[in-house]
Amino acid sequence: xxxxxxxxxxxxxxxxxxxxxxxxxxxxxxxxxxxxxxxxxxxxxxxxxxxxxxxxxxxxxxxxxxxxxxxxxxxxxxxxxxxxxxxxxxxxxxxxxxxxxxxxxxxxxxxxxxxxxxxxxxxxxxxxxxxxxxxxxxxxxxxxxxxxxxxxxxxxxxxxxxxxxxxxxxxxxxxxxxxxxxxxxxxxxxxxxxxxxxxxxxxxxxxxxxxxxxxxxxxxxxxxxxxxxxx
Numbered sequence: 001x002x003x004x005x006x007x008x009x010x011x012x013x014x015x016x017x018x019x020x021x022x023x024x025x026x027x028x029x030x031x032x033x034x035x036x037x038x039x040x041x042x043x044x045x046x047x048x049x050x051x052x053x054x055x056x057x058x059x060x061x062x063x064x065x066x067x068x069x070x071x072x073x074x075x076x077x078x079x080x081x082x083x084x085x086x087x088x089x090x091x092x093x094x095x096x097x098x099x100x101x102x103x104x105x106x107x108x109x110x111x112x113x114x115x116x117x118x119x120x121x122x123x124x125x126x127x128x129x130x131x132x133x134x135x136x137x138x139x140x141x142x143x144x145x146x147x148x149x150x151x152x153x154x155x156x157x158x159x160x161x162x163x164x165x166x167x168x169x170x171x172x173x174x175x176x177x178x179x180x181x182x183x184x185x186x187x188x189x190x191x192x193x194x195x196x197x198x199x200x201x202x203x204x205x206x207x208x209x210x211x212x213x214x215x216x217x218x219x220x221x222x223x224x225x226x227x228x229x230x231x
Contacts, residue, residue: 007032026056048142050122169200
């Protein structure tokens with residue numbers, strides 16, 4: 001299994017059976033992304049919410065790859081009208097696609113679609129628990145502030161092995177809150193995200209790594225955009 005960070009909150013996950021999963025594929029207009037959208041394969045695209053820096057290139061990538069887009073119900077309706085194959089869902093629900101179990105979980109954030117004229121309603125913002133074929137679980141929190149479900153639902157029920165958490169502050173958790181979230185979730189590994197894409201979310205990921213590893217048993221894998229965590 002390989003997890004490649006594409007900058008911001010965009011990830012490309014390649015499973016042991018060569019299923020390619022994209023999460024929040026913000027690429028073309030992402031100043032941190034070193035990868036061309038044309039070079040990325042996708043079987044499944046998961047979208048956490050309707051902001052343009054997360055919805056990103058989902059439509060183009062889905063069309064080019066004939067990929068399934070997993071998203072909330074409201075986004076599913078919108079994308080279906082564009083002719084895309086979608087799987088709409090909502091909080092607490094689980095679907096299975098290509099041997100991957102995908103559970104939608106809460107996130108504390110807005111979700112209106114700001115990339116269409118006039119801004120359109122986008123339902124609720126979400127995170128995802130991905131259970132891969134080898135039973136490893138990855139939690140992508142989406143954009144979120146810290147909230148109690150991280151302890152009582154994400155950890156107690158889903159127990160992810162790997163967590164992808166924002167540390168950029170302003171629009172999401174900052175480093176201090178993300179360190180508390182690390183204690184609550186107790187994953188084996190955290191990959192920080194949603195930082196240093198733009199000046200307003202500049203952070204030092206090594207400060208986060210140092211704080212987490214001094215106070216928990218969790219390891220922090222700091223990646224540069226384009227780099228891969230593999231196991």
